[in-house]
Amino acid sequence: MQLFYNSDLSATSKEITFNKEESRHIVRVLRKKEGGILHITNGKGALFFAEIIIGNDKKCVAKIIKTEEKSRTRDYYLHVAIAPTKNNDRLEWFLEKATEIGVDEITPIICKNSERKTVKIERLERIIQSAMKQSLQFTLPKLNEPIKFTDFLNNDFSEEIFIAHCEENNKKKFLKNCATPKSKYTILIGPEGDFSTNEIQLSLKKNFIPISLGENRLRTETAGLNVVQSIAYLHQ
Amino acid sequence: MQLFYNSDLSATSKEITFNKEESRHIVRVLRKKEGGILHITNGKGALFFAEIIIGNDKKCVAKIIKTEEKSRTRDYYLHVAIAPTKNNDRLEWFLEKATEIGVDEITPIICKNSERKTVKIERLERIIQSAMKQSLQFTLPKLNEPIKFTDFLNNDFSEEIFIAHCEENNKKKFLKNCATPKSKYTILIGPEGDFSTNEIQLSLKKNFIPISLGENRLRTETAGLNVVQSIAYLHQ
Numbered sequence: 001m002q003l004f005y006n007s008d009l010s011a012t013s014k015e016i017t018f019n020k021e022e023s024r025h026i027v028r029v030l031r032k033k034e035g036g037i038l039h040i041t042n043g044k045g046a047l048f049f050a051e052i053i054i055g056n057d058k059k060c061v062a063k064i065i066k067t068e069e070k071s072r073t074r075d076y077y078l079h080v081a082i083a084p085t086k087n088n089d090r091l092e093w094f095l096e097k098a099t100e101i102g103v104d105e106i107t108p109i110i111c112k113n114s115e116r117k118t119v120k121i122e123r124l125e126r127i128i129q130s131a132m133k134q135s136l137q138f139t140l141p142k143l144n145e146p147i148k149f150t151d152f153l154n155n156d157f158s159e160e161i162f163i164a165h166c167e168e169n170n171k172k173k174f175l176k177n178c179a180t181p182k183s184k185y186t187i188l189i190g191p192e193g194d195f196s197t198n199e200i201q202l203s204l205k206k207n208f209i210p211i212s213l214g215e216n217r218l219r220t221e222t223a224g225l226n227v228v229q230s231i232a233y234l235h236q
Numbered sequence: 237m238q239l240f241y242n243s244d245l246s247a248t249s250k251e252i253t254f255n256k257e258e259s260r261h262i263v264r265v266l267r268k269k270e271g272g273i274l275h276i277t278n279g280k281g282a283l284f285f286a287e288i289i290i291g292n293d294k295k296c297v298a299k300i301i302k303t304e305e306k307s308r309t310r311d312y313y314l315h316v317a318i319a320p321t322k323n324n325d326r327l328e329w330f331l332e333k334a335t336e337i338g339v340d341e342i343t344p345i346i347c348k349n350s351e352r353k354t355v356k357i358e359r360l361e362r363i364i365q366s367a368m369k370q371s372l373q374f375t376l377p378k379l380n381e382p383i384k385f386t387d388f389l390n391n392d393f394s395e396e397i398f399i400a401h402c403e404e405n406n407k408k409k410f411l412k413n414c415a416t417p418k419s420k421y422t423i424l425i426g427p428e429g430d431f432s433t434n435e436i437q438l439s440l441k442k443n444f445i446p447i448s449l450g451e452n453r454l455r456t457e458t459a460g461l462n463v464v465q466s467i468a469y470l471h472q
Contacts, residue, residue, distance in 0.1 A: 135452040
């Protein structure tokens with residue numbers, strides 16, 4: 001099944017007009033003709049079945065014939081606040097994989113040791129959209145604007161909150177031993193060079209729980225995906 | 237800590253001569269001088285401490301002053317047999333991440349639906365080596381030559397064996413519900429387009445246990461890393 005994405009679709013939508021790129025893909029690559037059925041999600045939990053009424057490879061139009069509300073398959077909410085990696089590809093890779101496995105919200109955090117302090121939000125949005133479509137999900141993870149780590153900590157956190165820092169700390173537990181199933185989580189992942197000691201202290205003052213990701217030294221994006229998969233595993 | 241790799245080092249080694257690239261890195265980038273200490277692993281569980289005796293940026297030589305045998309931190313053995321992805325980057329990405337998280341052996345399997353039937357072993361070896369160094373591990377995962385899937389199935393499997401295929405099967409369990417901790421595992425990951433029905437039948441005849449990786453449709457390399465992290469999680 002090939003899933004399309006259009007955030008404008010709602011319960012009242014009657015038809016959908018695809019952009020040039022999508023129209024070309026539908027007509028030229030998928031070889032869809034008038035009468036053919038397409039699947040589209042609005043990224044807000046709805047799956048639309050639409051029948052092609054104009055099979056034009058520059059402007060394909062389809063009539064919505066059926067709508068399904070897809071209940072979330074996950075019974076938890078996961079927010080990962082992660083420092084952008086020096087190499088863009090690594091953050092983009094994290095976003096693709098985290099979306100495939102299951103994440104609800106992502107915030108790029110700019111830390112003291114961050115070598116990269118900006119991200120291309122539109123580009124990252126597209127990567128998340130295509131991973132959602134590819135993995136056949138119907139809810140688009142929320143990508144927030146980058147924020148300074150110290151400002152991020154000023155939020156009120158009512159959910160379960162964890163920090164994956166690399167400083168020695170024999171109190172560190174594995175997520176599976178300190179996270180409650182079916183809950184809401186925010187997990188902090190630091191930059192190459194880790195959170196600064198001051199940043200760690202600030203997060204501990206806000207009652208973030210330090211977690212261990214195992215013996216090996218993990219890259220930022222690997223650590224990020226590691227917590228996403230650990231929370232998913234906790235709910236299997 | 238910066239870890240170097242030299243497979244020739246053994247308990248009897250007295251000194252090590254670095255190649256041009258490494259010598260340049262040590263002297264120019266790390267700014268190491270004669271008397272400076274370097275850490276080297278042979279990828280067979282040993283960590284060598286060596287003192288630079290010739291700080292030449294074309295041919296750096298160091299004298300081994302101490303050797304530590306590093307016992308494996310993992311109490312299981314994981315072999316992942318995975319179909320090379322159509323896009324090389326995705327297989328390489330899997331190798332890097334699987335090595336970071338923890339894998340012991342990898343076999344590229346060529347399946348009926350494999351679009352890629354060859355891999356560049358030397359290049360993949362280098363990726364595994366650099367991930368081992370980066371994650372501060374001292375045992376190099378074993379990378380086997382590619383093999384036809386049907387030939388691979390002719391092996392005798394005494395370990396716990398699992399297959400992650402995408403065909404509907406309500407008997408599928410999650411790894412955490414069917415894998416025994418502290419054991420030896422071989423897990424099969426199929427190509428884009430999945431294993432063929434015939435390949436699945438053959439593996440079931442060999443008593444491979446079908447496993448579920450969750451609700452979402454995962455890319456080949458994501459599925460591969462997913463099982464590596466699930467087995468790691470099982471041992472946390």
